[in-house]
Amino acid sequence: MDSGLLRVQLSVNGQRHALALEPRRVLLDVLRDDLGLTGAKKVCDMGNCGACTVLVDGRPMYSCLMLALDWREAAITTIEGLGEPGQLDPVQQAFITADAYQCGFCTPGQIMSVKGLLDTTPEPTDAQIMRALSGNLCRCGAYGNIMRAARIAAGRDPGTDETGSDTA
Amino acid sequence: MQTLVRPSDTHASGSDPGLDPYHATSAAGRIEGPDKVSGRARYSADVRLPGMLWAKILRSPHAHARIHDIDTGAAAALPGVHAVLCYRNAPDIPWYDHGRLFDRTVRFAGDEVAAVAADSEATAEEALRAIRVTYEPLPCVLDMASALAPGAPAIHGTSNRAGDPAIEQRGNPRRGLREAELIIDRVYTTQVALHNALEPHGCVALWQDERLTLYASTQGVNTLRCEVADKLSIPERQVRVVTEHMGGGFGAKQVAWKHDVIAALLARESARPVHLMLDRHAENLATGNRNATRQHLRIGAKRDGTLTTITARIEIQIGAYRAGGETSSVDGIYHSLYACRNVRTEQAVVYTNTGPAVAFRAPGYVEGNFALESALDELARALNIDPIELRLRNYAETDQRRRKPYTSPDSLRRTYARVSEAFGWRRYVRSVDSGPKRRGIGFAAHDWVGGGGSPPGKVRLTLVPPGRFRLESAAQDIGTGTRTALAQVCAQALGVDIATLDIALGDSNLQLASPTSAGSATLATLAPAIHGAADQVRKRVLQAAAELLLEPAQALELRTGRVVANSGRELSLRSLCEHLGRRTITAIGKRAANRRSQSIRTCGAQCVEVEVDIETGEVRVVRVVASHDCGRIVNRHLVASQVMGGVMQGIGFALTEARVVDPRSGVVLNANLEDYKLPTVADTPVIIHAALDLADTEANVAGVKGIGEPPIIPTAAAIANAIFDAVGVRLYNTPFSVCGMLEKLSGPPHARMCDNDEPR
Numbered sequence: 034m035d036s037g038l039l040r041v042q043l044s045v046n047g048q049r050h051a052l053a054l055e056p057r058r059v060l061l062d063v064l065r066d067d068l069g070l071t072g073a074k075k076v077c078d079m080g081n082c083g084a085c086t087v088l089v090d091g092r093p094m095y096s097c098l099m100l101a102l103d104w105r106e107a108a109i110t111t112i113e114g115l116g117e118p119g120q121l122d123p124v125q126q127a128f129i130t131a132d133a134y135q136c137g138f139c140t141p142g143q144i145m146s147v148k149g150l151l152d153t154t155p156e157p158t159d160a161q162i163m164r165a166l167s168g169n170l171c172r173c174g175a176y177g178n179i180m181r182a183a184r185i186a187a188g189r190d191p192g193t194d195e196t197g198s199d200t201a
Numbered sequence: 202m203q204t205l206v207r208p209s210d211t212h213a214s215g216s217d218p219g220l221d222p223y224h225a226t227s228a229a230g231r232i233e234g235p236d237k238v239s240g241r242a243r244y245s246a247d248v249r250l251p252g253m254l255w256a257k258i259l260r261s262p263h264a265h266a267r268i269h270d271i272d273t274g275a276a277a278a279l280p281g282v283h284a285v286l287c288y289r290n291a292p293d294i295p296w297y298d299h300g301r302l303f304d305r306t307v308r309f310a311g312d313e314v315a316a317v318a319a320d321s322e323a324t325a326e327e328a329l330r331a332i333r334v335t336y337e338p339l340p341c342v343l344d345m346a347s348a349l350a351p352g353a354p355a356i357h358g359t360s361n362r363a364g365d366p367a368i369e370q371r372g373n374p375r376r377g378l379r380e381a382e383l384i385i386d387r388v389y390t391t392q393v394a395l396h397n398a399l400e401p402h403g404c405v406a407l408w409q410d411e412r413l414t415l416y417a418s419t420q421g422v423n424t425l426r427c428e429v430a431d432k433l434s435i436p437e438r439q440v441r442v443v444t445e446h447m448g449g450g451f452g453a454k455q456v457a458w459k460h461d462v463i464a465a466l467l468a469r470e471s472a473r474p475v476h477l478m479l480d481r482h483a484e485n486l487a488t489g490n491r492n493a494t495r496q497h498l499r500i501g502a503k504r505d506g507t508l509t510t511i512t513a514r515i516e517i518q519i520g521a522y523r524a525g526g527e528t529s530s531v532d533g534i535y536h537s538l539y540a541c542r543n544v545r546t547e548q549a550v551v552y553t554n555t556g557p558a559v560a561f562r563a564p565g566y567v568e569g570n571f572a573l574e575s576a577l578d579e580l581a582r583a584l585n586i587d588p589i590e591l592r593l594r595n596y597a598e599t600d601q602r603r604r605k606p607y608t609s610p611d612s613l614r615r616t617y618a619r620v621s622e623a624f625g626w627r628r629y630v631r632s633v634d635s636g637p638k639r640r641g642i643g644f645a646a647h648d649w650v651g652g653g654g655s656p657p658g659k660v661r662l663t664l665v666p667p668g669r670f671r672l673e674s675a676a677q678d679i680g681t682g683t684r685t686a687l688a689q690v691c692a693q694a695l696g697v698d699i700a701t702l703d704i705a706l707g708d709s710n711l712q713l714a715s716p717t718s719a720g721s722a723t724l725a726t727l728a729p730a731i732h733g734a735a736d737q738v739r740k741r742v743l744q745a746a747a748e749l750l751l752e753p754a755q756a757l758e759l760r761t762g763r764v765v766a767n768s769g770r771e772l773s774l775r776s777l778c779e780h781l782g783r784r785t786i787t788a789i790g791k792r793a794a795n796r797r798s799q800s801i802r803t804c805g806a807q808c809v810e811v812e813v814d815i816e817t818g819e820v821r822v823v824r825v826v827a828s829h830d831c832g833r834i835v836n837r838h839l840v841a842s843q844v845m846g847g848v849m850q851g852i853g854f855a856l857t858e859a860r861v862v863d864p865r866s867g868v869v870l871n872a873n874l875e876d877y878k879l880p881t882v883a884d885t886p887v888i889i890h891a892a893l894d895l896a897d898t899e900a901n902v903a904g905v906k907g908i909g910e911p912p913i914i915p916t917a918a919a920i921a922n923a924i925f926d927a928v929g930v931r932l933y934n935t936p937f938s939v940c941g942m943l944e945k946l947s948g949p950p951h952a953r954m955c956d957n958d959e960p961r
Contacts, residue, residue: 057323071247072240074448076399077481081874084399112240121238129234132838135846136680137237138399138448144238166882170874172399172449173680174849175842176885 041102045070046114054101061085061096064111072112072141076170083169086142086149087111093149093165112141115148124148124186131192133182135173143169147183157187221894226689226699227836231682233446242446245418246478248405254283254318256467256477257325258460259332260486261307261314264554264867265341265356268305268314268334276317276331281324283471285332287315291466294432297522297557298357302432302459307336308356308521309555310868311486313459318467318475341554343867345495345518348553356521356552363519366549369532371601377510377543381501385579389498389572390934392859393518394491395877396561400448402488403478406464413465414441418448418478420455420679421717426709428457433465444677444707451850452560453489454679455719456526485872489559490860492529493518496572506586506594510543511535513572517565519550520557527560527719530650534569536602537802538648539577539595554867556860560719562850563910566649567917571935574645574918579931588644588922589617589626600800608796608899612830613648613804615893620644623891624808624826637816640823641927645915646806652831652907653801653900654725657714658792662691662734663785664742668762668774670695670702672731676715676723677707681909682839683723689835690728690903694735698761713789721803721907724835726792728903734790741786746772749780801900803911805829807848809919813927818942820924822852822886825916832906833896844890844912851916853880859936 038053045068052067061078064070064087073096076084080098087096088110116122124147127133134140143166150157150165157165162183171179184190221227236242273285288303296302307314315332319325342348348361355361378384404417413433419425422442430437447454464477479488494517501510515531532546561567581588596614599606621627624642632640661673672691678684684706692699705711716726739759746764747754749772756767763773795801810824827844834840857878861870871877896904921932930945 055323062322065247066249069249070240071243071249074244074399075246075478076401077874079481079873079875081481082399112238116239121235125235125238128238129230132230132842134237135682135842136398136400136447136449137233137242138244138680140237141240163882170399170879170881172397172451172850172879173842174846174880174885176849176880176882177845177888178842180882180885 039102041105043101043105043109044107045109046111056100056102058101059097060099060101060104063101064096070111070113074138074141076138082139083146084139084142086145086169088145088149091149091152093146112144115144122148124151127182127185127192130185131178131182133178134175139169139171143171143179147186150183151187155187157183222693223689223835226692227834227838229699231685232688232704233684244400244446244448245404245416245444246400248416248476250405250407250474253405253474253476254320254471255322255325256316256318256464256475257329258313258463258483259315259329260483261310261312262868263307263336263338264310264343265339266307266336267339268307269337270335271315272333273315276328279324279328279331281320282317282328283320283473284318284467285315285328286463286466286470294462296459300522302462310866311483311556312521313463313487316463316467318471318473341867343553343555343862343864345493345516345551345553348551356554361552363523363550363552366547367532368547369536370545372543374510374512374543374545378499378501380509382504383580383583384499384501385576386499387576387933389496389575391494391568391571392935393493393555394561394854394858395485395860396451396453396489397484397874397877397879398449398451398453401479401481401484402454402458402460404461404464405474405476406468407474408468411435412439412441414443415461415465416443417461418450418454419444420450420677420719422675422677422707422709423715424455424717425457425461429461429465432457432462442709447677447679450679450718451562452527452564452719455560455717456524458488481874482872485877486556486869489524489561490520490556491561491564491567492558494531494568496531496569498572498576500576500580502580502584504584506584506591508539508541508595511539511541512545515546515548517548517550518553518558520553520555522557524557524559527564529558529560529565531565531569533650534566534573534648537597537600538573538646539592540597540601541595555862562847563649563914566647566914567854570645570647570914571917571921574915575921575933578643578922578925589621592617592646600802603800605798605800608799608801609830609895609897612893612895613646615895616804616806616828616830617646619891619893620806620808620826620828623828623889626808637814638812639815639927640810640812641923641925642808642810643919643922643924643926644806644808645918645922647911647914648802648804649721649911649914650802651720651722651910652725652803653795654716654722654792654907656792656794658716658726658730659713660727660730660734660790661711661713661787662731662738662790663787664738664774664778666778668778670697671705672702673705673711673713674715674727675707675709675711675713676727677718679718681843682836686724686835686839687727687731691731691735694732695739696759701761721909721911723907725832725901725906728905729901730790730792732790732902734788737788737790738786741788742777745781745786746777749777795900799899801897801906803830803906805911805915807915807919809916809923811920811923811927813924813942815928815946818939818946820856820937820942822920824887826889826891827912828891828893829908829911830893830895830906831908831911832900833904834892834894835905837892840892840908841890843908845888847910847912848888848916849880849885851913852884852920854913854935855917855920856936
């Protein structure tokens with residue numbers, strides 16, 4: 034083995050992976066290129082946009098800013114690790130219900146931010162949801178529906194069709 | 202997001218909402234929803250192929266320079282580097298006006314100089330750093346004023362004007378000016394805005410024998426195939442372009458860019474698949490932008506508000522090259538939005554040593570609309586006429602440019618009424634001014650030349666064992682929900698449940714003419730073709746079933762999974778398929794031409810409420826109500842999402858987004874998502890879509906039109922007009938920055954009203 038590589042074990046989505054990594058590799062690249070988990074996206078590669086958000090010990094973090102080998106002890110969850118086989122997580126389902134995406138490129142990151150919030154704050158206020166999503170850009174501008182998806186997932190919105198009669 | 206629908210707004214006849222053919226499927230989520238929320242949706246950047254290399258492009262640090270020499274020896278010698286390309290060894294391929302793929306002259310900071318492919322991204326980056334380029338810097342021009350100044354260095358040929366100005370005139374503008382009792386004479390400017398789709402431009406290139414496959418983030422698989430084949434001088438049939446999902450484009454991904462061909466060349470050179478996705482920095486330099494404009498506008502009117510003339514001299518900053526694609530028609534809206542006999546526009550295109558412009562969601566209309574609708578508001582105030590009333594007094598009943606009636610002549614008027622009512626325009630009560638925060642409201646209307654669709658457009662529809670239907674179109678889903686809307690149209694046209702339908706998109710190998718995702722044209726182009734295919738397939742299914750059921754075909758009806766006879770007898774499609782054996786039922790639907798006698802348009806209006814902090818200069822958009830005519834609504838959630846997204850991008854354009862170029866070096870100073878200010882969740886106002894579901898069956902058999910571009914068009918003007926209403930400051934230059942606001946707010950009242958300084 035090349036002398037520049039370090040043997041590390043990473044725990045991702047409940048599975049341990051033995052890897053040989055250059056110390057400079059960031060977690061996002063390792064997830065996408067070594068583990069084939071391409072759900073987290075590379076958009077800005079410098080912590081501006083949130084498209085690479087994953088959960089690290091339950092906390093939403095930007096994986097593009099994390100050196101992979103620093104996180105050997107952590108439990109990492111990516112979008113691929115949400116839900117059960119054949120069954121979406123309620124946050125994922127809420128994004129479908131609220132049409133909380135357009136192109137979908139930022140969606141995995143948005144979902145992980147909402148998931149991280151709801152795991153620690155099951156009944157968030159709008160201000161808390163907004164704060165949790167403030168590090169996730171959506172160029173399609175789906176923010177209104179993303180907020181609604183978070184409310185649906187938190188049980189604050191029934192998620193029924195909002196179209197109604199305008200009696201004005 | 203709230204969508205307001207009233208029975209009277211559904212259907213041109215305004216009768217029965219129960220007739221909405223899409224009612225059942227409209228509420229369904231997107232077909233690709235589960236893939237997009239689970240990370241399974243595969244974008245170009247996610248394609249991984251065995252032996253794949255990673256490619257990077259070296260870009261010019263100079264705004265204008267001659268490349269004296271390039272030494273790639275050290276780069277090529279690095280372990281892991283498989284290919285290095287520059288003007289020395291790459292094929293000499295013509296590009297842009299008179300340039301080359303790898304040009305000896307670079308004309309903006311970000312121009313392509315060399316490229317490498319290596320077995321890791323890190324090695325590719327290292328190789329780029331090892332390339333030695335000797336530049337001979339040339340004088341540069343970075344804005345339109347300096348580009349047009351006497352003696353300015355010419356970027357191409359002898360002048361920085363890209364061709365002659367486009368002049369369009371009707372009537373006698375001079376006479377119109379003489380007849381005017383009031384004239385608004387203003388100069389407006391708009392900035393360069395960057396698309397910044399979150400998925401960067403790029404592709405993965407794979408050669409198999411002499412055949413090239415590009416997994417590309419593109420708005421036009423067929424266009425890209427054609428352009429890449431042309432650049433590589435190989436037959437089109439040897440190129441396949443696949444776009445399964447794409448992370449946005451907003452106009453910037455509708456042409457072949459140099460990186461597409463560079464990826465193909467690197468893959469050929471290295472005999473390996475090559476992954477070439479741009480990084481965010483390059484994305485902000487070299488993949489297009491919304492052109493800056495300077496618009497000198499004059500409108501004349503009678504005391505009763507009747508417009509007597511509209512004239513505009515327009516300059517468009519195209520950047521270093523003409524990148525092609527949809528044209529930016531800043532002049533378009535001046536000729537169409539209002540009834541006016543005397544109109545003249547002169548639109549000139551100016552080169553500068555900056556990244557090339559390309560279509561950006563409603564190219565030109567966003568810019569022109571800001572100026573025209575700001576001026577109309579100023580006119581309304583000067584005449585003391587309600588802004589909506591002034592627009593009604595100048596309502597254009599026909600397409601004055603083409604001298605034809607519109608297919609939906611009344612729809613713009615209906616959007617005025619709809620938006621005004623849903624917003625409470627006439628009932629609006631200003632909150633009592635207390636403290637530094639002041640509120641105000643603004644209105645703006647728009648039309649849009651696109652949205653009608655046109656040939657060519659083909660789809661293929663096939664009955665597939667065991668009784669499902671398969672719809673195929675080469676068109677890609679840019680993120681608007683094309684996949685879902687096309688499937689809905691097809692299910693409805695066949696009369697079957699959407700769950701029994703499969704749809705394949707985004708592959709040039711389907712060999713079906715398809716529109717580029719541009720001009721808000723996809724649905725209006727393909728829906729009529731789908732109707733055609735569905736009619737043929739239904740007919741042939743019923744004929745085949747008639748033979749088996751021994752019933753006349755006229756007595757049969759296609760339902761989900763079966764054919765039912767008047768007599769009550771049934772045949773399942775599964776049985777039908779078994780009987781057909783190896784015979785298939787398939788048909789191609791072709792988009793027919795639009796009627797020549799009528800003109801199709803989309804249009805709409807928005808009302809905005811803003812809050813201006815007179816101490817900090819901060820503008821907050823509080824509430825937006827939007828109403829747009831997009832014909833029949835196939836999926837109200839998809840339409841509402843387009844409206845929401847367009848409004849958000851309009852807010853970004855109006856308030857925070859601007860490419861900042863260093864005035865000496867030409868280097869872009871905010872080529873990242875920290876310093877280029879996109880709207881965030883915290884900038885999101887209440888957005889209400891006051892829906893109009895007006896089937897435009899004069900336009901096409903499906904009654905549908907586009908909604909992709911329209912919602913961004915009137916937002917900036919409506920915000921500007923609301924700011925004036927709030928604090929009496931008239932804004933002529935986008936974006937309305939906090940600094941600019943403070944400057945205006947601190948000036949004397951006179952300056953607030955009349956200041957129309959040229960920007961530096």
